[in-house]
Amino acid sequence: MVSTTALSVLAALLLLAAAGAPASAAEKETRLRVYWHDVVSGGPNATAVQVAEAPSSNASATGFGSVVVIDNSLTDGPNLTSRLLGRAQGVYVSAGKDNLSLFVAMNFVFIDGEYNGSSIAIIGPNRADPAVREMPVVGGTGVFRFARGYCQLRTHWFDAKTGDATVEYKIHLRHD
Ligand SMILES: *[C@@H]1O[C@H](CO)[C@@H](O)[C@H](O)[C@H]1NC(C)=O
Numbered sequence: 315m316v317s318t319t320a321l322s323v324l325a326a327l328l329l330l331a332a333a334g335a336p337a338s339a340a341e342k343e344t345r346l347r348v349y350w351h352d353v354v355s356g357g358p359n360a361t362a363v364q365v366a367e368a369p370s371s372n373a374s375a376t377g378f379g380s381v382v383v384i385d386n387s388l389t390d391g392p393n394l395t396s397r398l399l400g401r402a403q404g405v406y407v408s409a410g411k412d413n414l415s416l417f418v419a420m421n422f423v424f425i426d427g428e429y430n431g432s433s434i435a436i437i438g439p440n441r442a443d444p445a446v447r448e449m450p451v452v453g454g455t456g457v458f459r460f461a462r463g464y465c466q467l468r469t470h471w472f473d474a475k476t477g478d479a480t481v482e483y484k485i486h487l488r489h490d
């Protein structure tokens with residue numbers, strides 16, 4: 315038998331725990347859309363540079379093992395000349411041996427607009443074939459503290475000759 319005293323102590327502890335818990339009612343929801351410009355061509359103008367590849371990458375159709383470091387522009391419209399909202403800084407790695415699939419780890423660092431000074435962290439898989447890909451948002455800073463959510467990616471434009479691409483990111487976040 316659990317005594318009445320034990321139950322009331324438990325109830326008091328639960329109340330204390332509830333008081334200390336984060337106010338989930340105050341949680342905000344934000345949806346945003348940016349365009350991510352992967353510029354691998356243009357020599358010194360490139361914002362995506364391959365820094366490593368597997369010794370046997372010539373034998374892999376997917377470039378398995380290649381590592382690309384990016385400082386890509388994030389704009390509010392699909393054109394590279396659209397308003398610059400921030401930069402996508404991080405890496406992507408060709409992580410699929412038989413199918414083209416990237417491991418992506420990057421921060422979206424906002425430098426203009428209503429999110430200036432804030433950032434979100436995205437880590438996830440990015441397969442080449444589906445028209446819509448999804449990656450998780452695992453955290454954030456500034457107005458995006460405690461952020462979690464996901465982004466949906468659609469290729470807006472791709473130049474097969476240069477490898478340059480523009481990808482639309484629709485981002486859905488919950489945060490403090
Ligand atoms: C780099 O960008 C500048 C300024 O937009 C342009 O004039 C130049 O032609 C570009 N260089 C290359 C190699 O594309």
Ligand SMILES: *[C@@H]1O[C@H](CO)[C@@H](O)[C@H](O)[C@H]1NC(C)=O
Nearest residue numbers: 368369370371372373374375
């Ligand atoms: C890959 O490159 C290495 C070294 O350059 C070469 O010995 C090998 O034959 C190449 N393999 C293929 C499949 O092209």
Ligand SMILES: *[C@@H]1O[C@H](CO)[C@@H](O)[C@H](O)[C@H]1NC(C)=O
Nearest residue numbers: 392393394395396470471480
């Ligand atoms: C971006 O805008 C410039 C100038 O307005 C235009 O010449 C170019 O074709 C546009 N690029 C794309 C990919 O829409």
Ligand SMILES: *[C@@H]1O[C@H](CO)[C@@H](O)[C@H](O)[C@H]1NC(C)=O
Nearest residue numbers: 410411412413414415441443
């Ligand atoms: C890789 O692609 C092939 C052919 O498109 C497909 O049959 C296979 O299921 C894919 N494998 C994975 C792990 O997605």
Ligand SMILES: *[C@@H]1O[C@H](CO)[C@@H](O)[C@H](O)[C@H]1NC(C)=O
Nearest residue numbers: 424425426427429430431432
């Ligand atoms: C963005 O924030 C930085 C640092 O707070 C500030 O210096 C800069 O002027 C801001 N940019 C815009 C366009 O508001």
